Amino acid sequence: MPIHINLLAEAQIAEDLRRRDPVKRAIFIGALLVVLSLVVSSSFQLGVVYAKNDLSQYNQEIDGLTNAFQDVQDSQKQISEARDRLAALQQLSNARFLQGNFLNALQQLNLDGVELARFRVDQNYFSVPAVANKSSNGHLVLGHSATSTEKIVISLDVRDVSANPGEQVNKFKQAMAGQPYFKDLLSKTNGVQLTSPPSPETGPNGRPCVLFTLECDLPEQTR
16 A cells, blocks of 8 residues: 655645634734724714704704794783783773763752852872782792772862852752762762862852862772
8 A cells, every 4th residue: 555645744734823823813803893893983973973964953843843832922922911901901991980971960960059160080090010929938928910000089169159158068969979870989988078168259140159179089990
């Protein structure tokens, strides 16, 4: 049987060992990992870019919706304020003092020898600004909304030109206080007052008369 001798066996073994060198294998694996890391990092960077673009679009949409919501809130606030003003004007219109009605009721008293010399209406309004709720020593102190108080005082300068000047003063005052319109309109206490003693004088026709002043007080209205 022939014997085969491989003279290159030693060289082949050395080449095989060279190919199987762990350092080279580690370098190859490391390079492969670096490449994979770069690929993954690039994909992450690309994903971040896309995410930033999406975020920018979402933020723009949110800003648009926020502005639209704010516009709606502002419009609702304006509508609410307009409704409050309209309701206040309606309330004021329903409760306002009408001078024509007052004079019409006054002429229905029909006392002989009594003449109206002057009619004056003083209407004053006192405003109180709104106060917000606040905290004091750990306790809530409630505020209040703005209010306006109306104060109306009517002055009547009246002449008693009857045959006996002066005797109609109290009669006119009592008749006015007892008339249904004035009972509903004026204050329940001292609604009609004689502000000063009657003063004798000479009337426009040269006849003696008595001039007196009545003050009519209306209840204060706070709105």
